Amino acid sequence: MACYFAAGILILITKATAIEDAAFWNKVARLELDAGLDMRQNLLRAHNVVLFVGDGMGPNTITASRIYKAQLRTTGRNNPQEAPESSFLRFEKFPHVALLKTYNVDKQVPDSAGTATALFCGVKTNFKTVGVDANVKLGDCESSLDPAFHVHSILKWAQDAGKRTGFVTNTRVTHATPAALYAHCAHRSWECESKMPKGAENCKDIARQLIEDEPGISINVIMGGGRQCLTSNITSTAYDPIDTWACQRKDGRDLINEWEMRRKSQADSYRVVSTSKGLAEIDFTRTDYLLGVFANGFLKYDHEIDPEVTPTLAQMSAAAIEILQKGENGFVLVIEGGLIDQAHHRGTARRALDETVALDKAVEESLKKLHLPDTLVIVTADHTHSLSINGYPDRGSDILGIAQRSKADGLNFTTLTYASGTDIKYFPFNETHVTRTDPSKEDLTDFKYQHQATFLHDEANHGGGEVTVYAIGPWSHLFHAVHEQNFVAHVIGYAAKIGAYKDTENWANCYTSQLPVLILSFMSLLM
Numbered sequence: 001m002a003c004y005f006a007a008g009i010l011i012l013i014t015k016a017t018a019i020e021d022a023a024f025w026n027k028v029a030r031l032e033l034d035a036g037l038d039m040r041q042n043l044l045r046a047h048n049v050v051l052f053v054g055d056g057m058g059p060n061t062i063t064a065s066r067i068y069k070a071q072l073r074t075t076g077r078n079n080p081q082e083a084p085e086s087s088f089l090r091f092e093k094f095p096h097v098a099l100l101k102t103y104n105v106d107k108q109v110p111d112s113a114g115t116a117t118a119l120f121c122g123v124k125t126n127f128k129t130v131g132v133d134a135n136v137k138l139g140d141c142e143s144s145l146d147p148a149f150h151v152h153s154i155l156k157w158a159q160d161a162g163k164r165t166g167f168v169t170n171t172r173v174t175h176a177t178p179a180a181l182y183a184h185c186a187h188r189s190w191e192c193e194s195k196m197p198k199g200a201e202n203c204k205d206i207a208r209q210l211i212e213d214e215p216g217i218s219i220n221v222i223m224g225g226g227r228q229c230l231t232s233n234i235t236s237t238a239y240d241p242i243d244t245w246a247c248q249r250k251d252g253r254d255l256i257n258e259w260e261m262r263r264k265s266q267a268d269s270y271r272v273v274s275t276s277k278g279l280a281e282i283d284f285t286r287t288d289y290l291l292g293v294f295a296n297g298f299l300k301y302d303h304e305i306d307p308e309v310t311p312t313l314a315q316m317s318a319a320a321i322e323i324l325q326k327g328e329n330g331f332v333l334v335i336e337g338g339l340i341d342q343a344h345h346r347g348t349a350r351r352a353l354d355e356t357v358a359l360d361k362a363v364e365e366s367l368k369k370l371h372l373p374d375t376l377v378i379v380t381a382d383h384t385h386s387l388s389i390n391g392y393p394d395r396g397s398d399i400l401g402i403a404q405r406s407k408a409d410g411l412n413f414t415t416l417t418y419a420s421g422t423d424i425k426y427f428p429f430n431e432t433h434v435t436r437t438d439p440s441k442e443d444l445t446d447f448k449y450q451h452q453a454t455f456l457h458d459e460a461n462h463g464g465g466e467v468t469v470y471a472i473g474p475w476s477h478l479f480h481a482v483h484e485q486n487f488v489a490h491v492i493g494y495a496a497k498i499g500a501y502k503d504t505e506n507w508a509n510c511y512t513s514q515l516p517v518l519i520l521s522f523m524s525l526l527m
């Protein structure tokens, strides 16, 4: 671990001064080899688990984001003296890495509801369904009511074991990914009653499942957006508009208030907040339950945040850990960077990379607060997007910029492109051909710039390739191969002895036999 770090530093320092010759690469490889040979397995029981999900954060997004982050730190772009390609995101330093196959039971290319059910409940399922197995067809309310078809999440397993639980997202708290933590629903878009179709009268919307049912009502920390799904008659503002793609609550209920009333009647110590200022004022020592709803729809992109109003993903993550780690039996926390996906769906590559950096910051801030030796920390994605990195740009080139000139149409093309997108950059040329706009005539660093796509659609589509998973802490070495995505929940269950794994052999007294692991883990804390 320390050696990997040294290898990274070596690359960054020497790049500016020396040629990357044979001696250089042999030295880098020796440090990596040392790190591999030093590897120890941490067999402690995971007291705590933190699972980060970068929504839509496929391998190409991670590669591009690491270069983007390094270029943000340095003087900027097109500087071959810098070595952004050799840098690492924080979570890329975790010692164990594997691949996850993301397909849904019925789709080659998945959606976030099916993948979240796999990640959190340990069972792959149908496209756009949450918290139910493949017996439930999309939109079939009646079958989704059958408890035999319900699958339960790591938050429920944790609660049954007396652990504290929480989730943080910068999408809506009722959005597909978090919904799989607490809801059982035949359609991800049933976030509130106004989008429930005819024939679904017997089913409860996702927002009500969060506020009225287990495990939702026992979750200690809930943070994100989605006020329009929880509360009727909300107001839209320029900074905080109503999201017209999602449902709006119209039944007159205010579920945020109902949550508060329940806490009050149970004499719980709780807080309800709606701004980053409110979040910063919380006395964590006196708070066991927190509901933070910071926007009508999604939270702002990180680069658009008004710091008085909207908390960053890193701030929400830190607050969640403060509250959760007061519990005696440990905790399970899920943190979603959901706007990576949102930015990719609009084809806005810079935003997607910027949101990945925001997730990486949340990882970095969280690691500072966690007791790593007995905390399993996992960073992964639910699915990829169609972002590609191509052409032969020189070392150090602006990752958002031009790669080369096309030998076919004579126009420049960018290093980043999408397979599908929404912005028309093609114009009729003759009966059979189209022509492209010239990207070198556009501001490629604009957060709203949409990188070119092969074909147009209502939005840019998900990708169907593998996602990476990075892990550190107890049993993180179980991520070691090409796995099915639903394996993630099982590793968590096994490592923390929760869910189906609660009665597996006790790993007590590992502390003494695992002293080298502890020392290594503490050292990695200092990195």
Ligand SMILES: *[C@@H]1O[C@H](CO)[C@@H](O)[C@H](O)[C@H]1NC(C)=O
Binding pocket: 232, 233, 252, 253, 254
């Ligand atoms: C919402 O607005 C409707 C019509 O404007 C009104 O009848 C209803 O009382 C309002 N409900 C709440 C909870 O404010």
Ligand SMILES: *[C@@H]1O[C@H](CO)[C@@H](O)[C@H](O)[C@H]1NC(C)=O
Binding pocket: 402, 405, 410, 411, 412, 438, 440
């Ligand atoms: C292609 O981009 C380069 C900069 O990357 C620029 O100097 C050149 O003029 C562009 N060529 C065309 C044909 O637009």
Ligand SMILES: *[C@@H]1O[C@H](CO)[C@@H](O)[C@H](O)[C@H]1NC(C)=O
Binding pocket: 429, 430, 431, 432, 433
């Ligand atoms: C359209 O333009 C392309 C490229 O110049 C050419 O190859 C093709 O034959 C043209 N088609 C027609 C129908 O003119």
